[in-house]
Amino acid sequence: MPPPPPTGEPKRRRLLSLMAVYPSESIAPAPLFSSLLALAADLASQGLGAFPVLRRGLRQAVRIVGLLLAFLEEIQDVTVTKTAALPSSAVLGLTELHVAMQKLRFLLSDCARRGARLWVLVNAGLAASELRVILGSVAAAVDALPKDVVDASVEAGELARLMSEHAWRAAVRPDAGDERAARSVRSILEQFKSGVSPDAEDARRVLEHIGVRSWSDCSEEIAFLEDELRTRLDGSGGDSSSSSDALLINSLMAFMVYCRVVLFDQIDANPKADAASRPARCPDWLGPETLRCPITLDLMTDPVTVSTGQTYDRESITRWIKAGCRTCPVTGERLRTADVVPNSALRGIIERMLLSNGVSLPDRSSSGHRHGALGDTAVAFGPAAAGAARLAVAYIVAQISTGSTAERRKATCEARKLCKHSVFYRACLVEANAVPWLLCLLSSTDASVQGNAVASLLNLSKHPRGRVALFEAGGVGLVVDVINVGARAEARQNAAAVLFYLSSNAEHAEEIGRIPEAIPTLVQLIRDGAHRGGKNAMVSLYGLLQCASNHDKAVAAGAVSALAGLLSLSVVVDRDDDLASDAVTLLARLAEQPAGAQAVLALPGLVARVVEALATSSSRSGKDHCVALLVSLCRHGGDKVVALLGSMPGLMSSLYTLVADGSPQTCKRARALLNLIHRHHEMDGQPASEARERVVRVL
Numbered sequence: 001m002p003p004p005p006p007t008g009e010p011k012r013r014r015l016l017s018l019m020a021v022y023p024s025e026s027i028a029p030a031p032l033f034s035s036l037l038a039l040a041a042d043l044a045s046q047g048l049g050a051f052p053v054l055r056r057g058l059r060q061a062v063r064i065v066g067l068l069l070a071f072l073e074e075i076q077d078v079t080v081t082k083t084a085a086l087p088s089s090a091v092l093g094l095t096e097l098h099v100a101m102q103k104l105r106f107l108l109s110d111c112a113r114r115g116a117r118l119w120v121l122v123n124a125g126l127a128a129s130e131l132r133v134i135l136g137s138v139a140a141a142v143d144a145l146p147k148d149v150v151d152a153s154v155e156a157g158e159l160a161r162l163m164s165e166h167a168w169r170a171a172v173r174p175d176a177g178d179e180r181a182a183r184s185v186r187s188i189l190e191q192f193k194s195g196v197s198p199d200a201e202d203a204r205r206v207l208e209h210i211g212v213r214s215w216s217d218c219s220e221e222i223a224f225l226e227d228e229l230r231t232r233l234d235g236s237g238g239d240s241s242s243s244s245d246a247l248l249i250n251s252l253m254a255f256m257v258y259c260r261v262v263l264f265d266q267i268d269a270n271p272k273a274d275a276a277s278r279p280a281r282c283p284d285w286l287g288p289e290t291l292r293c294p295i296t297l298d299l300m301t302d303p304v305t306v307s308t309g310q311t312y313d314r315e316s317i318t319r320w321i322k323a324g325c326r327t328c329p330v331t332g333e334r335l336r337t338a339d340v341v342p343n344s345a346l347r348g349i350i351e352r353m354l355l356s357n358g359v360s361l362p363d364r365s366s367s368g369h370r371h372g373a374l375g376d377t378a379v380a381f382g383p384a385a386a387g388a389a390r391l392a393v394a395y396i397v398a399q400i401s402t403g404s405t406a407e408r409r410k411a412t413c414e415a416r417k418l419c420k421h422s423v424f425y426r427a428c429l430v431e432a433n434a435v436p437w438l439l440c441l442l443s444s445t446d447a448s449v450q451g452n453a454v455a456s457l458l459n460l461s462k463h464p465r466g467r468v469a470l471f472e473a474g475g476v477g478l479v480v481d482v483i484n485v486g487a488r489a490e491a492r493q494n495a496a497a498v499l500f501y502l503s504s505n506a507e508h509a510e511e512i513g514r515i516p517e518a519i520p521t522l523v524q525l526i527r528d529g530a531h532r533g534g535k536n537a538m539v540s541l542y543g544l545l546q547c548a549s550n551h552d553k554a555v556a557a558g559a560v561s562a563l564a565g566l567l568s569l570s571v572v573v574d575r576d577d578d579l580a581s582d583a584v585t586l587l588a589r590l591a592e593q594p595a596g597a598q599a600v601l602a603l604p605g606l607v608a609r610v611v612e613a614l615a616t617s618s619s620r621s622g623k624d625h626c627v628a629l630l631v632s633l634c635r636h637g638g639d640k641v642v643a644l645l646g647s648m649p650g651l652m653s654s655l656y657t658l659v660a661d662g663s664p665q666t667c668k669r670a671r672a673l674l675n676l677i678h679r680h681h682e683m684d685g686q687p688a689s690e691a692r693e694r695v696v697r698v699l
Helices: 029-044 057-081 088-112 119-121 124-141 156-171 176-193 200-210 214-233 240-263 314-322 342-356 365-370 383-402 403-420 422-432 434-444 447-460 462-473 476-485 489-504 506-515 517-530 532-543 549-556 559-569 578-590 593-603 604-616 618-637 640-645 652-660 664-682 688-698
Strands: 303-305 310-313
Touching: 029 057, 029 088, 029 578, 029 618, 057 088, 057 124, 057 156, 088 124, 119 124, 119 176, 119 200, 119 214, 119 240, 124 176, 124 434, 156 310, 176 200, 176 240, 200 240, 214 314, 240 403, 303 314, 303 342, 310 314, 365 447, 383 403, 383 422, 383 434, 403 422, 403 434, 403 447, 422 434, 422 447, 422 462, 422 517, 422 549, 434 447, 434 462, 434 476, 447 462, 447 476, 447 489, 462 506, 476 489, 476 517, 489 506, 489 517, 489 532, 506 517, 506 532, 506 549, 517 532, 517 549, 517 688, 532 549, 532 559, 532 578, 549 559, 549 578, 549 593, 559 578, 559 593, 578 593, 578 604, 578 618, 593 604, 604 618, 604 640, 604 652, 618 640, 618 652, 618 664, 640 664, 652 664
Parallel strands: none
Antiparallel strands: 303 310
């Protein structure tokens, strides 16, 4: 039985892992020679100034390839006219040259790759060893060519001997400058282990040697190292060498973060003038909206394609399917399967756009979580990374507390990036007392400073100690003020999300509810905010409603009418507006209390819209919440509500469908509603008090 086909995307090649495809044994000499000639021409055209590390050895290799190209051009006529008569030894020699050129192409590409400069520096010995092997293979292959091929002309013979001599004698080793820079890196990492800040000039010399000259260059190096770390962890399989590589990569990442924070005063948005080196915008043939998930409207980080051919972000379409929806959110067609296929082409476009600005895409799999990558744990990989992280954070907090506006702008930007980067950096920022200083900046008149401070607090509020620090500093009122009067919409939206994390604790939820402006501010954002702002406000309000005393406050603030407005915009809880689904969920939560149920019943037409949503929704969770809302209305509204529901066309069929196909809890609720409606028709005319008692007993 043949093995199953591979699934998902192929693993990426590790840097300095040189692979090659051997030409087929049955390949004709002419196409083999033509391919070898093109490969040599491509390598010979490499710019000699493109290599920040191992400069001398790589320049020698390019010159040797130039000699090889000249040699191949000299013997081209012989190989083309005598292809049928070429001996097998000649074909074997050309094959070995082809393989060597493939490996050399990978090596030159890796050593010239932007973002990989620090990694190549610390692995300069490995790169030199690989280059020696490649050049030895080139010399051996040329020496093995038949004499009648090598001596096809006087020039060909001289070129072959010269190339072989240069390849065998090439002194390939790391340059003296490479060795000094690598020693400096190791020394700086040792200082990090001891919690000592390195000399800034030492770090600058290392960066200057590898050509890292700006904030964005540092970000590019960090983005590459993050990606290389994931590649190592994905393919480690418990390999100890991969674990040691991960330790080193994390230390180098922390070194570059420290350099970016401490050595560069300005954040350059577009670092390179060469457009080929920074594809920072969406290609002209591809609309920007194509890169956004149709469900969340956010940039896709892991695009996948469903059976209808539409592409979504993996997280959002997975959540959609798990909610019981079996239709395509864009086309409305029924999905033939819940399986999704990675859209590698689109991901590559997005990744190149982000990498040009020093941002890396998150991992596509959960392997990073399994292996405990730095971004997912509260513990850094190794003492050097931990020491560097703490020193960088201490510098940031000092800049936030005493710096100028420009310094605070950069420091808050760094804090925002770092606490989003990993749980460990969040813990470091909390320990360094960053929360009170960030709260002070919420009143900043500089929109960038305020926005970065709010975003930093949002990520810090995900950390348990961060939430405690925020409450102890009395920051809830300041966060509420930002929701009201934040300089930018993004700041107001992030401030609303902060309240969601703070409300995860019941005591905190009660304390937030005591602030007079808190709940009315969230309700106003639900009413007037954009998609993301309204969504953040609703989830925050949902968290606050775990405290019973907040129900009446939400009703008094007009939450029911605000949510009804969202529901009226999209009666069907589906692809057009997922805010409607959240609105029904929140209405069901409010209706659990008598005041909320009465407010829902008092709003004309709202019950009818809920019934219509129940009939037309393709979301299982949407149906669940619709039924839960109707049950709460019957519990608190009694027989009048039952009579109202019984008079609504289409409700009975929806309830019968849920009895047959719904979840156990929804099935139970739907059956209870059906029983109530049937008994109402059977016992019409019964006194109101008895009818109400009957409703309560059934529910």
